[in-house]
Amino acid sequence: MNNRLTRLAAVGLAAGLSLATLAGCGGNQATPGASTPAGGSAAKIALLLPETKTTRYETFDKPYFEEALKTECANCTLIYNNANQDAARQQQQAESAMTQGAKVLVLDAVDGKSAVTIVNQAKAKGVKVIAYDRFVAGSDYYVSFDNQQVGKLQGTTLVDILHKAGKTSGDLVMVNGAPTDANAADFKKGAHSVLDTAGFTIKAEYDTPDWSPDKAQAFMESQLTTVKPNLVGVYAANDGTAGGVITALKAGGVSPIVPVTGQDAELTGIQRILAGDQAMTVYKAIKPQAQDAAKNAALLAAGKPAASSSTQEGVPATLLTPVAVTKTNIKDTVVKDGFYTVAQICTTQYADACKAAGLQ
Template sequence: MKTNRYRLIAVIFTLFLMICIASGCEQKSNNGELVNSPEGSLASSTNQLQKPKDERIKIGFSMDTLEEERWLRDRRMFINAVKELGADVKVMEANGNEALQISQAERLISEGVDVLVVVPYNAEAAAAIVNKAHSAGIKVISYDRLIKNAEVDLYISFDNEKVGELQAKMISELVPKGKYVYIGGADTDNNAHLIKKGVYKVLQPLIDKGEIKVVFDQWTTNWIPSNAFNNMEAALKANDNDIDAVIAANDATAEEAIKALAAQGLAGKIPVAGQDAELAAAQRIVEGTQTMTVYKPLQSLTLEAAKVAVRLAKGEKVQTNSKVNNGKIEVPSILLPPIAVDRANIDATIIADGFHLKEDVYRKGKNE
């Protein structure tokens, strides 16, 4: 009788377990996590979404363009910095195409990157990238250029308003009175607006006094060099070549302005400011056709960006030194200081840092 009773109990207990499992009774896994919950706690569990310890962090890097020298440097340095931190990185470059950049970012998101770093082509349109990334639980770092009207997790760049201030300060000290031409960057790039803001912060008091007159001020559509050349050509024509100073949004636009000046026999006679410290700009500074550039140590930018990307991927806190309003929120930001460079300090800055080799700046053996 006892044997039959035990068998009956065993059958009843087995049936109970089967009913419990079928109805989704809560059980505990070996590590104490809730599993088999009818509410789907397994899928929504934070611990379940964490990357396994033996799986490498993957950073997505969505770039606007590689057309200019500086962006090739950013790409190379960022990749090296991420790898040195033990993570992987995948880079996609959009060739200055707004729709393509969004499509590429969606691909990086679908591939499961842990953090998405974006150099936006269009500051406004890139908000869609942020929204899509956040929907997938991926944080977004706005790199060098600020993404507008989106809840960007972090912005890292140089102080671009300060860039414009450095340009205008040096040129206005050389030309305290006269007619100025301003060749801006792309209207779609927030940095172009910040640089211009910095320029006018310095120039406006002189404009108000009547000492300086800006006789030409135009954006360079899509940062395309030929558009900058056309702008400078139009400025010279409109003023019968009577120009005293030129401030350009970067070294590529400065180069085109200098070409237009050269066509009129004015290269080297009119001060020209640029920024980015490109090799060609450094060579022009040595030769005397470009007055100054602004050096932004990319090694510092790429290394810091790589560090914060990995920290965000790990869920760690990131220290910032500023906040920048992007039209929607005050974005936590890391802003690095730029450096004005002219003929007097070129050796002590970009050459001393190894940003460019001395023999390249001075064109291999040319006497200083």
């Protein structure tokens, strides 16, 4: 990403502002806003995202947050970095942002436990921390989705699909998220609360390092010999791991493909649902989440308390509502909200599937 910063000076005034930018993998930028700041003063705010393997962060979270910050705090400057799944790099990026004068860190932690160090360092410097999407103990505010509910939606939808197909028993495989991601533990807990009592046998289970689709694929391949005869479904924690699982199932000769869950409503996930390769995904409306984070970053930067509706482990929080997406409600969710256009979804390869699903 190229660094670009332009400040216009009125005629007759000689004013300049030098902004130091932070070098790091994934790119960074310092971006000024464009209207009167809600907090009444200018501030530097850092957005620290965790990785790029999940497409949502660069495609949606960053631009939505940047746009919202311009509205909420026009004179604020955005410092941005993506840690590319490296907790040590994220630590360095946070420290650099604070050295540059960031008053608020909007932190989507690579590792929720090690990120407590970032929170403690921030507190020592009087810097506020918003835990964005992934919980970090001791933060000043947390905005995310009800993550156990995400897992419950995945488990419930999977069971409902199996029941509609006349299946009430058989083997399941669970391909969970990263063991360093506190949200992944909540997804897993929510899914287990449904699947453990549904009459199916969880034959194998795996926590996927770094949410890596390749590692999810390798695990699924390693289990096929054992589970293939009685396999009826796979719980995959997000669309990336689902893609790896589905590749393994196809290569292993599983036909028809058993139902596979997902999360994040990635474009490829939506297309796999239309094609019949993936059973469902969970749509989390990222724009309201990013807008909420920007609003509260502006409040905290101005010395005001965050606007919260609940608490999470003693941290003021806002938990948004996730939605299960199957072939039947793509039009009423991701298309209706403008998350994707029909043209983006219905490429030539998926034209017939789109027509069958009523996407025109």
